[in-house]
Amino acid sequence: MISNFASSAQKRGFTFVEVLVALVIIAIGVTGLVSLQRTFMQSSVRAAEHAAALKIAQQRLEELRFEIYADxxxxxxxxxxxxxxxxxSWTVAPQYFNGLWRTTGDPDLPNPLPPTPDAKSVNIEVAWQMRGGEDQLLTLEGWVGRIAMRDGGLAVTAPPPRNEPSVTYNPGAAPEVIAVKxxxxxxxxQYQVKETTRPTPTVMQRGxxxxxxFDTVTYDEATQTQRVEDFITINCSCMFTGFEDNANTPHRLMLKDGRLVLDPNGGQKTKKMTGVVNPAVSNQPELCTQxxxxxxxNSTMVAEQVVFKHDTNRKTNGNHRxxxxxxxxxxxxxxxxxxxxxxxxxxxxxxxxxxAMYPDWQFHAVTATSASFLINETGAQTYTQYVRDVVKALVxxxxxxxxxxxxxxxxxPGSYQLIGRGIYLDDMTDAHLQEVRQSxxxxxxxxxxxxxxxxxxxxLLGGWDTTNTAVADVTNEPIQTIVDPEQNYYGTYSRGRISALDGGVATxxxxxxxxxxxxxxxxPIHPLEDGELNSSVNVxxxxxxxxxxxxxxTGEIYCLQYNGDACKNTHYRDVSVSGVDVTCTFSKQGNAxxxxxxxxxxxxxxSTVINFSKSGFTFTPSTVAIINLSSNEVHNxxxxEN
Known part of the structure; x- marks a missing residue:
């Protein structure tokens, strides 16, 4: 009976109700798929239109870079x-530098106002309408510098053998970032442009x-690619361990087809003297192991002109002392x-x-100057030409x-920041040097x-002194990047800031x-480093x-975040220092x-009152009252952070 019933049920097929239910289920599924496909198509169109808008904005910014600055x-x-x-649409705003960047309407604009702004900020908006009628808006911000002044030393590494994404180059603004052709x-x-991406090196202290x-970027106009060189320099306490074959040679740049590229033979294993971190000195940087x-x-490295350090009296195995x-x-x-x-x-x-390990720095020239000299177009051109002349003379x-x-x-009388800049040249092989000379x-x-x-x-890395502290003193504080408010350490220190005190001349x-x-x-850790280069400014x-x-x-402004850490450059943005009937400026040239x-x-x-303010921060004191000023006053x- 059961078997016959099952056989009969299998032969009768589907009922009309079952078919309708199945059709409804299929319809719901198809509707969902169609809706999902429509969503995917809309997302694809939206992404394509946003990409097109970004391309238009970047191209407009690039075109502005090559216009006459005044236009x-x-x-x-x-x-x-x-x-x-x-x-x-694009909006251009003039930017003036007097310790911080300021634009029209800022009460702390330079006085008198320079006839030409030091830079121009550009805000580009691209608007369009989606097919469904939805309005879209894309915004791109950039800066255009008035001058390109510093030939910072960025070498270019050749592109690796793969297709790389194109990038649009937007130059930074002087004096923090200087773009150089x-x-x-x-x-x-079509040319290469290089710039330093940080106004000053980052200094970190451990014990x-x-x-x-610090790092720098080189942009290649021809290939629309950019290269970053990220350098780090450390000092360590070490201990010899003897000869081993697991140590590396240095990486370096070489010339290939007229371009600077990384030497493919750099970083090779070789047998030579080695060392380890001195266990008696704690809290050393992790990179000290390497x-x-x-x-x-070793002798082979010396023969191949690939050494870490110059030395006039090497050991018999080729190692430097x-x-x-x-x-x-x-x-x-x-x-x-x-x-x-x-x-x-x-x-x-x-x-x-x-x-990776790199040959030691080869220091050849130093220049001390004021920030105003480098911002000024004539001074900037003078310094840029000097850099080129130094490099050419060395070559x-x-x-x-x-x-x-x-x-x-x-x-x-007042406070003014001086700047010291150094020029370095890496070693080149005889063949490399000869090719550059021929060029x-x-x-x-x-x-x-x-x-x-x-x-x-x-x-912040050189030493500073003055011939007449009564006329102009200069800061030369110990490098101190830790935070200890009880010892008056706020993760920062000052060097090269002069305090002009009385009439006269100081060097x-x-x-x-x-x-x-x-x-x-x-x-110095080696006799060949135990010398110095110097440069002077008459004040x-x-x-x-x-x-x-x-x-x-005058005074210093110390800063702590809410968690007790030292403030970064970003925390100092928009700090306002203002006084009645007096002009005040604020300056800071790097995190340290x-x-x-x-x-x-x-x-x-x-008699006046000087006010300090910034959104999100509390100042102690928030005001400084000056009554019948009769001498130079310092109020820190x-x-x-709230």
Missing amino acids: IDSGTDSVVLDDKTYAV LTEDETAT DKLTVR CCRDHHD HFSRDASGNLVEANQGSNNVYEESCRMRRIDGWY MGNDLPASPSGRDISVT ILNNEPDWIAKVPFYEVNLT VTMNAALGNASVLGSK TVTASDGTTPLYSV DTGAYACNGIPAGT VRMD
Whole structure:
């Protein structure tokens, strides 16, 4: 019975109700698929239109870069792309630098106002309508600098053998970021541009050991690609372990087909003396393991001109000498035997995501100057030409040119930041050097793009002194990047900031050690680093307007985040320092630099109130009252994040 019933049920087929239910289920599924497909199509169209709008905005910004600076102004346009009309508008605002960037309407604009803004900010808006009628808007911001002044030393590495995404180059603005064309041909339309991406190196401290980092970017107009060189320099305490075959040779740049590329033979394993981190010194940077192990040479490396450090008196195995310091602080050569301690410093570059060993810095020239000299177009051009002349002289084996003229300053009593910049040139093989020399002799306009040179801001890493502290004193604080408010340490320190105090002339000098010590701002660890380069600026102070003495109100602004960490540059943005009937400025040149304000050249007898403010921060004190000013006054302020 059961078997016959089942057989009968199988033969009768589906009922009408079952068919209807199935059709409803299928219809619901198909409707969902159609809706999902429509959503995918809309998303695809939306993404394509956004990409098109971004391309239009970037192209407009690129076009503005190549316009005559005075002609760069706000405007509108419309662009038709893929049958879609995009409305383009751009707003240009003048930007003036007097310690911070300020624009029209800012009460702290420079006075008198320069006839030409130091930079122009550009805000580009691209508007269009989706097919469904929905309005869309894309915004792109950028800056256009008035001048391109510094030939910072960025070498270009060749593109790897793969297709890379195109990028649009938007230059930074002076003086923090300086874009430089690597060609002397002013009519060239395709060239390389390089710029330093940080105004000053980042300085980090662990115990008595330092890590100094900075990077630079090179943009290639021809291929629309960019390359980043990320350098880090550290000092360590090490201990010899003996000869091993697991140590690396340095990476370096070489010349191939007229371009600087990474030497494919760099970073090879070789047998040589090695070392380890000195266990008696705690809290050393992690990279010291690599530094202690690899920073040694052997005879093969010397023969191939690929060494870490220059030395006029090498060991018989080709290694350069290593030293430690005795109780009196004098350099004493370390015996290269197991467990003997020595001091070390290493330069590294990030390659394929990892820091790899690089030859030591070769320091050749230093220039001390004021920020105003570098912002000024004439001064900027003078300094840029000086950098080129120094590099050319080094390549050709000639005497270095004289330092740029026009760097001396005349000021009233107050506070002013000086800047020190260094020029470095990496070693080149004989063949590399000869090719660059021939390019110069052939008057090739882009010869400098073949040279591995670097231009670095050393303000916070060099030593500063003055010949007359009564006229103009200068800060030269110890490098201190830890936070300890009880010891007045706020993760920052100051160097190169002059306090103009009284009428007269003072000569302010910056000096820096040689080799890696110049970048680390530390004591030399080798006799060949135990020298220094220096540069001076004459400071003339006028302490009267002819009838009335002039004074100043200045001070430092320390800053802590709400969690107790040291503030970064971003926390100092939009700090307002204002006074009644006096002009005050605020300046800061990097995360490690202590922010400072200055109300300069105030007539004697002035009474005023100076106010400090920034959204999200509390200032202690928030105001400083000046009553019948009769001398230079210093009032330090602390700002705490709410």
